[in-house]
Amino acid sequence: MIARLPALAPWAPALGMLALLATPAAARPPGPAGLCAAWPEAAACAEQRLSCDACHTTPPARDVFGQSVEAALAPGAPRPLSDEAFAAALPAALAAVADEDADGDGHGNRAELAAGTDPADAGSVPGGQGPTRCARSTNPRWDVCGYDAEYAWRKLNLDVCGQQPDYALLQTFRGLDTAGQDQALSESLVSCLASEFWRGRDGVLWRLAHAKIRPLQAIKAGRGAGPVPLADYDHDYALFAYTQSGERDARDVLLADYHVRVSAGAPTTYTQVDTLAGQQTPAGRRNGMLTTRWFFVINTMFTAVPRTTAAQAYRAYLGLDIAHSEGLVAPDAPLVDYDDKGITAPACAACHETLDPLSYPFSRYWGIAGGLTAAYDPSRMQRFGAEEGARIQEVPEAGHLFGQPVADLNAWARVAADSDAFAQATVRDYWRILVGHDPLPQEEDEFEALWRAFGPEHGYRVERMLQALVRTEAYGVP
Amino acid sequence: MSRELKVGLLALALALSAGCDDGGGSATPAGDAAIGGTGGAGGRAGPAGGRRWRAGGRRGRRGRAVLAAARGRGGTGGAPPVIPESYASLKNNLRFKAADRLKADWSRALGLEPRLLCNELNLFDCIDTIHTVALGGVDAYQAGIYRPFEATTVTAPMIVERVALNACKASVDRDLSQPQQAVFLGELRYDGQGRLVDLAGADVADYIARHYRRILLREPTDAEVGHLRQLYTDVAAQGGDAPAYDWAILMCFSVLTSTESLFY
Structure with a gap:
């Protein structure tokens, strides 16, 4: 039990059922x-x-x-x-x-x-799939052998604006020279990225955020509140959409020390604010999507060692799913079973050597805890009794990410935001939206060039990266 | 979306498309060139004519039978069109537009507000509320479905048809009831019995072309125009009260549910 924990609301016992939904990362063979x-x-x-x-x-x-x-x-x-x-x-x-x-x-x-191809799939082979010859088509509608600007432009309009251009505009586009078409491509992308379809409530950016936020209307607070209003995930959607738009640094998704307010109706507007009702984390301890009230409510819930929280952060923002044995990097430090869960057993340690040190920096933030919900509390672990584990109060705030020591969640977020994994995961998210699938073996070179450029060339601006993405062969060759 | 299901949905859309460019359909009637001569009594009807146009009963069921019959007479006998090898894309990355893009793009194409495309029981939006997941959308807040299914659902083709039929009816009704805001009607001429005045006329070709331009962003081929003229003959042969009205809906439907419209 939690010692000196503020009294919970009468519906708290029902929330115990929610805790059962938490999915601790299962151990896997090595x-x-x-x-x-x-x-x-x-x-x-x-x-x-x-x-x-x-x-x-x-x-x-x-x-x-x-x-x-x-x-x-x-x-x-x-x-x-x-x-x-x-x-x-x-x-x-x-x-x-x-x-x-x-x-x-x-x-x-x-x-x-x-x-990077699949040795169990005959259709997945190094150097490309299927036929390799390219016969220039006599069909005037498509250039299937090279970058087809009209195809890319029409597709871009559908992917980002949600609709094709009209016929007259298409005729105008066809009349442009190569440079003019390239310019039109850029301008259309800029225009569409400002569309409600892309950045508005329930638009593409919101849909991209679903798997990261994992909303549950039953416990939503604020607009459209559910029967047990615990936190308002609209704040999370707003913060995510804000960081991915407006030429902002996408790393703010993990680093923002601010909140974002979203308008109730269309057109959707986002406003950066210092405080929001229900958000308790002080600015100096905020780390974007990792420290919102919703993130701790839905992931940490009542757990002392917030493994699910860390695993979700790793999966959602770094693209590494420990449940699929991804991103297992054991630090050069002994694994300690602070909460008596048996994690040092060899079958468990394979994952927990990575997961537990990943979790410690999240341990100073409360989950569902009445008036302390989602608050930062340096003494949080001291408030748990021995029934949570003989050494539960010894859980450190410092941990490891990618095998690298991190003093707290601020450091965790900084290492994460500057990592290759973050660039890969972010670019992969948008690749899936625009290209329609994960990078294929024959697309890996373009994908790698794109994520490697995300920081140094694109300044972590999604808009700049997308300008490059729509000019790839993967996107523009029919 | 699995390749098998993608191909299945694609094949269904192909089969529904009476305007396929297979070169085996009826040729453009020679009378095309003589169209401008007709007029007068066949001129565009006002609101009364519009009501007359809409007097037919059980149009949807009859229309589907007509589409099926039209397919049966197609030059390829229902077989998929032969695509020359040199036309093939090496990428083969055809994607279903899915719920949100379908809604936005059909709204643009038909000039209808998104909310007017289709409503179940006149209460619930077909795409946003009732059939979202089946159309490749998500239901994150209530059902915890955060990502679209990789495979198209088995009901997706039926829902696409349902939405398209509703949307086309709404489009035709809008053109008739609000001629000043008509998107497709143009100079299409029909008479007091709800029939087209001159099937071979330029007004009919123009009416068809307007759909191709708005929905597919291109001009129709002669073969496609021929197919859709033939569709009118087949509809009229069913003996409904308003064959031009029925045809207008089904012609729109056939273009809207074509492979070219549904995939990108």
Whole structure:
């Protein structure tokens, strides 16, 4: 129980049910880590995104590559293998199948993983998919062999404005020379990025934020409040949309020390403010979307060690899902089981070595706690009793992110915002919206160039990055 | 969206599209050139004519039968059109417009406010409220569906049809009841019996072309115009009270639900 916790509202017991919905990251066998240790050149390892999908369809079911590894893994040894036996046998098994071609597409397994293609999918091959010849079409409507400015322009209007241009405007566009069409592309993008369809309430930016915010109307406060109003996620949507628009630094999504008020009706307007009703975190302890009232209510809830909160931050803003064994980077420090959850067991430690140090900087922010909800409290851990764990009060505020020590959540957010993972995750979000899928192997070069330019060239401005994105071959070749 | 379902939805849209450019349909009537001569009694009807135009019953059901019949007479016998190899895209990245883009783009194309496209029971917006998820949208706040399904739902084609039919009816009704705000009507001539005055006339070709320009942003081919003229003949043969009205809705429907309109 929480000692000296302010009295909770009468409906608090019902909220206990919500706590059951919290999904702690489940431990996984050390497969991804073992594969990355053996084949560090694998593209997904370099991005810290290698997951169970490398060998499994839906674990424990294996794809054809996983079946090859399984056949070569400690042959004759009784199943199931312990995690220790699995980890010991994995290097030899991988060596045995490295040059094999599980999916029969003519490319070896190891070469495929190095190229970022799927060794279990014959349609996924290094250097591109499908036919490679390009016959220039006599169809005047499309240039399927090169960047088709009209195609890109019409698509841009649909993706960002929600609708095509009208016929007369299209005729005008067709009459422009190459430079004129390029200029029109830029101007249309600028115009559409200011549209209600893109930045307005329930527009594209709001929809992009859904999986990050994970709204639940039943506990919403403010406009359209639910029956148990705990926090207003409109604040989160507003902050997210604000940071992604108006030529603002997108890292503010993790660094903002301000709040954003959204208008009730259309056209949607966003106003930066210093305070908002219900937001308790002092400015010096604010870190954008990571420290809103809603974020702590929906993720931390009643937990002492806020692992779900950290895992959601890692997933939503850095694109790394620990539940899929992504982004596992164990710091050079011992793992301590402060809350007696058994996390030091080898099967659990594979993930918790990353997750727990990731969580500590979030531990000074309350979840659902009556008048303290979402407040920063340096003494928070001292308010928990021994029933939460024999060493619960020893949980440090300092932790690790990407194996790097961070003193508190401010430092956590700074390291996160400046990381390659943040640039990749942000650019990937918009790539999915505009291109319609994750970067394909043949699109990886363009994708990498885009996220690498996000900071140095685009100044973390989404608008500038999108100007480059709509000029990629991935976007503009029909 | 899985490739199989994408292809399935695409095939359905193709099948619904009476105006496919397969080159196998009826040719443009030779009478096209002589159109301007008719007029007078066949001139555009006022509000009374509009009401007369809308007098037909059970139009939707009859219309679908006519579309099916028209397909049966198509030059390719229902087989998908043959696309020359040199036209193929190596990207093959065709995307369904899905709920929000469908709504915004159809609203623009038909010149209707988004809320007027389709309402179930005249109360609930078909796209925003009732069929959002099935059309590739999300229901984040109530159902916790934060991302669209990767595959198109099995009901999506039916919902697309439903919305398109409602939207086209609203568009035609708007043109008739508010001629000064008409988007498509132009100089289309119909008589007191709700029939087109001259099917081969330039006014009919222009009416068809207006739909292609607004919905597909291009001119129709001769074959497409021919198909849609034939559609009128088929509709009129059903013996309804207002064949021009029925045809106008179904012609709009066929263009709006074409592959070219639904995907990008």
